[in-house]
Amino acid sequence: MxxxxxxxxxxxxxxxxxxxxxxxxxxxxxxxxxxxxxxxQNAYITEQERKAGQAVGATLHAADCTHIVQPVAVLDETKARFALNKDPGFMHPCEHCHPEKKLLPDWE
Ligand SMILES: [Zn+2]
Missing domain, CATH: 1.20.5 (Single alpha-helices involved in coiled-coils or other helix-helix interfaces)
Structure with missing residues (x-):
């Protein structure tokens, strides 16, 4: 130039x-x-959870959550419910969008 x-x-x-x-x-x-x-689509998004650079689990978000930084997978309602129930030590619901409230209304 x-x-x-x-x-x-x-x-x-x-x-x-x-x-x-x-x-x-x-x-x-x-x-x-x-x-x-x-x-x-009533979709849910998974995101890898990291602490000090190490993968420690996954976070499940509602598709419209504004806290999603690095989406990994899109799940439908059935798969999202299964993911939360299958291994609660690994898959955590997002603390901001609370997908568990929509997926499992009896938890409230
Ligand atoms: Zn979220």
Whole structure:
């Protein structure tokens, strides 16, 4: 870019800015569509739980939970209920979205 004049450099940077802005808006739109779809499927998301870099279990989230950082798998309601009941020492319900309340209303 050092061969460009300041005017050319600014034009190039503005074009790059417009492209990146488009990409960001497009990505956010796709995320929103994906979350809407997952909610409509009544889906649940698993996420690996780590402590000091070591895998210690998994967390189960409702699909629309805002605390999901690194989703691993999408489960339907039946599989999510099974996962929570099969090994409660390994699979934990998220402390924020509480999927267990929806899956197992008798727990309350
Ligand atoms: Zn959650």
């Amino acid at each position: 050092s061969d460009l004049s300041p005017i050319e450099r600014m034009a190039k940077l503005r074009a790059l800015e417009a492209w990146l802005d488009y990409q960001l808006r497009d990505t956010r739109r796709k995320i929103e569509e994906g979350e809407k779809w997952l909610r409509a």
